[in-house]
Amino acid sequence: MKISQLKEALALGESQTIEFKSDYKNISTIGKVICGFLNTSGGYIVCGANDQGDITGIDRSRSTLQKLEYNVLKDLSPKALVSFQIQDVEGKSVLVIEVPKGKDIPYAFRSIIYLREGQNTPKADIETIRDMVMLKQIEPERWERRFSSADVERDVDPDELHSAVDKIRKAHADYFRDISNPYMVLEDLAAARYGRLTNAGDILFCENPSVRYPQVRVLAVCFATDKTSSTYRDTKSIEGPLVSALEQTFLFILRNTPTISKFHKNVLAREDESLYPGNAIREALVNAFVHRNYSDSSGGIAVHIYPNRLEIWNSGALPKEVSLDKLNQGHISILRNPDIANVLYLRGLMEKVGRGILFILNLCQKNGLPAPKWMSNEKTGVTLTFFAPEVTPEVAMQVTMQVTMQDTTQDNMQVTPEVNRMLNIIKGEMSRQELQDNLKLKNRDYFRKAYLLPALDQGLIEMTIPDKPNSRNQRYRLTNKGRTFIKSRQNQE
Secondary structure, eight states, rough: OEEEEEEEEHHOOSSSSEESSOOOOOOOHHHHHHHOOOOTTTTEEEETTTOOOOOOOOOOOOHHHHHHHHHHTEEEEEEEEEEEEEEEETTEEEEEEEEEEOOOOOOEEEOOOBOOBTTTTTBHHHHHHHHHHHHHSSSOOOOOGGGOOOOOHBBBBBHHHHHHHHHHHHHHHHHHHHHTTTHHHHHHHEEEEEEEHHHHHHHHHSGGGGOOGGGGOOOEEEESSSSSSSOEEEEEOOOOOOOHHHHHHHHHHHHOOOOOEEEOOOOSOOOOEEOOOOHHHHHHHHHHHHSSTTTTOOEEEEEEEEETEEEESSOOOOOOOOOOOOOOOOOOOOOSSSHHHHHHTTTSSSSSSHHHHHHHHHHHHHHOOOOOOEEEEETTTEEEEOOOOOOOOOHHHHHHHHHHTTOGGGGGOOOHHHHHHTTTTOSSSSSSSHHHHHHOOOOHHHHHIIIHHHHTTTTTTEEESSSTTOOOOOOEEEEEHHHHHHHHHHHHO
């Protein structure tokens, strides 16, 4: 909810979709309203405002807010993605809880089903509950909640699961019942039921979900011209656990997108920035991975990079409740895959629930880019297009210079100090843990993002078991390109 919308809501007062709470620590009351919104049309709870809409403010204590979020969501069934965000209004802090329109009704809080009727949140009567249950039986079960044939012990990547737990516990300390039990962890994340993985659990945490679902692969291509053709600079088929695939796709885009050098006022040093804002690209990819139609066996995600634009496509059209002409106005989040979205939200990859489109638009405007364009079709899916800045002599010179640098020989390849450091310690075939130990790095997530993935993406190292990217027996070795790069550096020295 934008500040302008929040102020307007405060002025208009409580309604079917807006509830004010001065006491945000009353878990029972907050939980009931969230449940009611989920079972009807969604809405917002503004904590730190009285019934008249006057701002009273709240305590911004992180631990208090974490406890509130944890205690509310743990008693909500089935799980749903609910956003808790602090906003400042008139010099005071308020907590805005955004609740989507639930797609898996009936929802219950502490085993009681609530509805939203005007400004009230009563218990559902038996007739309403019966109607909800019958409707659920008629509608097909979500693809992400069907059982996968994957096996928890054999197919789940323990490193991916461990990384997720670490990330989530930093923001939600008490989220898991027992982190030493992978079955319980997966159940807490709605990625498994009765000891069996769901499809969501498969694509989020298994070493190679594309073996069972080829449509989860991402096809990324960088074309040499402005038209789709057989002439391209780079191409890659990306697979693995969802977050790993997302990271690899992000790095592919950055590597194949030219940078622009800018000199800002009162700053002597030059600043190199990506042609497209990195945060906008990341938000666009998160949206594609979260909202795509995974049930379509012919679907997927594709990234096409051209000299004058970047296209990100995913199967599955926009929800019927979201129209293209109102995208820039913001909307309550409507999720095709709420379980997948919930894990990404918990990991900190979906900070702006329901506001990703506004976030992308604002970043493009801030960076002087033309407004991006969304296209949605029931048969072809959703395509988001980023456009390069309007061509001026200055921009043309900057982009041409950077593209020329990318097309130079391997001897002039630009790598980060982290990648260069890792290349120098690789001897033969080494496991990830051996590489990390030799580099004296303790944080596995940092090692993967700053060292391993960039080196793989640039083709300087390769996997010994490429068809199982996250195998426990995986080793890494230098490629011919990597050896040539090291030799050229040695000759320069």
